[in-house]
Amino acid sequence: MKRLIPLLVALFSTACAGSLKGQHERAPLDTVDHVDLERYTGTWYEISHYPQRFQRNCTGTTATYELRPDGQINVINRCRKRxxxxxxxxxxxxxxxxxxxxxxxxxxxxxxxxxxxxxxxDLGPDYEYAVVGHPTREYLWILSREPSMSPELYDAILERLRDQGYDTDRLVKTLQAKTE
Structure with a gap:
């Protein structure tokens, strides 16, 4: 047991150093200059995302944001399973x-x-789309006010994400209901 503990510590330290290495090589994640929270509230449709355990088997995913009197924001995420x-x-x-x-x-x-x-x-000038990320670049969502997005806009967003150090090949498109 006395020999096992140093081995486990060494393995854990190596794993942590490896995961932090990528963080030091990347530039800090840039955010948009300003968000008008009142304009940001409402319902957003998920266009694509990095797969996460908590979203397994989700389709038709939406996020709704509502300003609260205390200055915080209610968040209601919905999806259909399978x-x-x-x-x-x-x-x-x-x-x-x-x-x-x-x-x-x-x-x-x-x-x-x-x-x-x-x-x-990333945020559209008319708040028609938003891109939400995480400083580690382990989480990523592309959102739209509509259940679909033009291929040209989507490709332009992907290009900006690559410039920010995101692996856009990890994105999975979200199935949304077609609108008439």
């Missing part, structure tokens, strides 16, 4: 601004007391 006709799953949380100079850096909590970074890194 198909667009599947069971509706809902997760409710809240967000708080951590950078009031820009309102672009927020934290979101679905399981208090745990908070996760939610950074708005």
């Amino acid at each position: 198909s667009l006709d599947g069971r509706l799953a809902t997760a409710k949380g809240r967000a708080r601004v951590v950078d009031p100079a820009t309102n672009a850096k927020l934290e979101v909590s679905f399981f208090r007391p745990f908070w996760g970074d939610y950074w708005i890194i």
